[in-house]
Amino acid sequence: MKKVLMATLGESPAVVTEAIDRLAHEGVPIDSVVILTTSDAHARMSLELLQEHIPAYYNHRVNLFDVRRLDGLYDVDSDTAVLKFMEEACSALRDCRKKGWEVYASIAGGRKAMSALFALAVQFYGARRLFHVLTQDPELEEEGRIWKLQNRTPEEQKRLLHPPVETIQLVQLPFVGLFPLLGNIITGLQGGSVSGEVRQILEDNGLVRADKVTDLGKTVLQILQNVESLPEPRQGECHFKFAEKEPKEAPKTREWANRLANRFLFIERVDDIGWREGQPKVKKEPPNTLLIFLPGRRVTGIGFRLTTTARTEGQLNRACQEVEKWIEREIL
Numbered sequence: 001m002k003k004v005l006m007a008t009l010g011e012s013p014a015v016v017t018e019a020i021d022r023l024a025h026e027g028v029p030i031d032s033v034v035i036l037t038t039s040d041a042h043a044r045m046s047l048e049l050l051q052e053h054i055p056a057y058y059n060h061r062v063n064l065f066d067v068r069r070l071d072g073l074y075d076v077d078s079d080t081a082v083l084k085f086m087e088e089a090c091s092a093l094r095d096c097r098k099k100g101w102e103v104y105a106s107i108a109g110g111r112k113a114m115s116a117l118f119a120l121a122v123q124f125y126g127a128r129r130l131f132h133v134l135t136q137d138p139e140l141e142e143e144g145r146i147w148k149l150q151n152r153t154p155e156e157q158k159r160l161l162h163p164p165v166e167t168i169q170l171v172q173l174p175f176v177g178l179f180p181l182l183g184n185i186i187t188g189l190q191g192g193s194v195s196g197e198v199r200q201i202l203e204d205n206g207l208v209r210a211d212k213v214t215d216l217g218k219t220v221l222q223i224l225q226n227v228e229s230l231p232e233p234r235q236g237e238c239h240f241k242f243a244e245k246e247p248k249e250a251p252k253t254r255e256w257a258n259r260l261a262n263r264f265l266f267i268e269r270v271d272d273i274g275w276r277e278g279q280p281k282v283k284k285e286p287p288n289t290l291l292i293f294l295p296g297r298r299v300t301g302i303g304f305r306l307t308t309t310a311r312t313e314g315q316l317n318r319a320c321q322e323v324e325k326w327i328e329r330e331i332l
Helices: 014-025 041-057 079-099 112-125 138-143 154-161 179-189 196-204 215-228 250-263 313-331
Strands: 003-008 032-038 063-070 102-106 129-135 168-172 239-241 267-273 282-285 289-293 303-308
Touching: 003 014, 003 079, 003 112, 014 032, 014 041, 014 102, 014 129, 014 154, 014 168, 032 041, 032 079, 032 112, 041 063, 041 154, 063 079, 063 250, 079 102, 079 112, 079 215, 102 112, 112 179, 179 196, 179 215, 239 250, 250 267, 250 303, 250 313, 282 313, 289 313, 303 313
Parallel strands: 003 032, 003 102, 032 063, 102 129, 239 267
Antiparallel strands: 129 168, 267 303, 282 289, 289 303
16 A cells, blocks of 8 residues: 655755654665645745655655645635635545555645645545654754755755654644534535534534524635535556657656646546647546647647546546646746
């Protein structure tokens, strides 16, 4: 069973590597890492360092599987940011759960609001463990901040990113998994009839008051509906088929294909196809296919046919919306 570290990230990249090392020490070898972060400059630098460091240090035994980033948002300090962050966190947890992967959730990085919202997402979709990461050496913690770390030599960076495992502590955080009640919670927030137990949960948490859904309840409903309307994650691995290309083009094509497959677990197959100027970025081909084209500042001349797990028109529309948003963020 794949073991995934899902972690919030801010200005201290060491909280990710420390969690990987401590979990391995406890007999939990992490296979993949999923990062939840913002567009803050320090968070971006932390991410760039980890993207280079993790595969090299762990000899590709650990891969940075996916990054869920709030593009254009530098903090979770508005209703829009809360909605976006919660959707990203919940959809990432939901996909891992449906794939049967074990999730180890760390709230050690990033803003306090990110940590609180990620803990709430874990309440809805569950995790094997939820924890905070601490080290016993305050100097290491301070020196591990990205604006200091980036000016260090590779050996000094390694020392700061990987302190002695005995000095790392994972502080276990309790949570109550609501996933078995999720369908009933959505029904209750839609105004449907639910058990007294679920009704009490909704009222106690300020989601329903006097039999009316509150503004907070409407926000939670929107998040859960958006997440649950996504197509199911694929069974097994994604399949790829690449056309013959110039040697310099092939690696870039494979890189983008892998990024798509990791980001969207509803993609079952990626076929490399031709690209022409003026084609739309995303085109639906019912019942379950998307054609995407990647012209932009960071990439040109790449097209893919994505076979998805969509089973309805609504699911294909949701898949299209998510891929469109991702393309706008990643290639422009």
